[in-house]
Amino acid sequence: MAENKTKETTASVAEFLNSVPDETKRTDSFKLVQIMEDQTGLKAKMWGPAIVGFGSGHYKYASGREGDMPLVAFSPRKAEISLYLMQEPVEKEKLLASFGKYKAGKGCIYIKKLQDVDEGVLREMITATVSYVKSKYGAVS
Template sequence: MYEHKTKENDSSAIEFIESVGNSKKREDAYKLLDIFTETTGYPAKMWGPSIIGFGSYHYKYASGHEGDAALVGFSPRKAKISLYFATGDEKREELLKNFGKHTTGKACVYINKIADIDVDILKALINQSVLFLRETYPEE
C-alpha cells in the first residue's frame, strides 16, 4: 500500500528556517511564517523535512487513496520559494492574475522573494485555499 511521504512531524519550523543558507530567503521565510500564521490562525508544523504547513485536512479520492495534508504551506527551497495552495478552484487562478512575479507548477506557486508579490493577494490566496479545502473535505 502506498504511504504518503509528506507527513506532519514534530520538527521545529524555526530550526528549519534557521538552516536555510541564504539570508534573504531566510528573512522572507520568517515573513511568510508570520503571514501564514496570522492569516490561518494555525501554528506552523513541519510536513516532511522541508514544508512548513498550517492546519490539516483528511482527503479521500474516488480511487480509495486517502491521507492527510496541510491546508496551506510554504518551503524556502534553494531555487525558489514554493507556496502550497489548494488546486482545482478557479478563484485561485483569478487571484494569481494580480499576484505579482510568480510561476506555477501542478500544485505549487513559485516566487523568488516576497518583494515580487502582493501580500494582500497572498493572504487572499491563503484564505481561499483554506475555505475551498474545508468545503471540499469537511471534517467528519
C-alpha cells in the same frame, strides 16, 4: 497502497528556517510563517523534512488513496519558495492575475522572493485556500 511520505513531524520550524542558507529566503520564510499564522489562526508545524504547514486536513481520492495534508504550506527550496495553496481554479486564476511575479506548477506556486508579490493578494489566496479545502474535504484542524 503507497503510504504518504509527507507527514506532520515534531521538528522545530525555527531550526529548519534558520538553516536556510540564503538570507533573503530565510527572512521571507519567517515572514511567510507570520502571514500564514495570521490568515489561518494556526501555528506552523513541519511536514516532512522541508515543508512548513498550517493545520491539517484529511483527503480521500476516488482511487481510494487517502492521507493527511496541511491546509496551507510553503517550502524554501534552493531555486525558489514553493507555496502550497489549493484553490478553486477560477478563483485561483483571478487572484494570480494580480499576484505579481511567479511560476505555477501542478500543485504549487513558485516565487523567488516575497518582494515580487502582492502581500494582500497572498493573504486572500491563503484565506481562499482554507475555505476551499474545508468545503472539499470537510473537517480540518
